[in-house]
Amino acid sequence: MRLGRLPGKLRKVLAGSHADQMAFANSISIGNGNHVTHEWDEAFRRLGADPGVQDIQLARVDAVYKKSLMIMRRNSAWRES
Numbered sequence: 001m002r003l004g005r006l007p008g009k010l011r012k013v014l015a016g017s018h019a020d021q022m023a024f025a026n027s028i029s030i031g032n033g034n035h036v037t038h039e040w041d042e043a044f045r046r047l048g049a050d051p052g053v054q055d056i057q058l059a060r061v062d063a064v065y066k067k068s069l070m071i072m073r074r075n076s077a078w079r080e081s
Contacts, residue, residue: 006039006040006043010043028040
């Protein structure tokens, strides 16, 4: 996966403060924030298409789903049929 200079920039942003991360997000946002610059749009698309990244995303989703399900069951907010 080729992302040019962007991985170094992204690593630097992720290591920064929340304020730095928000400033970065605002700097690459277009319009009302629903879109990012073409350069970053392409980079995020390539990153999201990487099987290793997809595995990380799925593991995170699974963990969050299981925790949410446990909380809902504990609080009787949801009942299985």
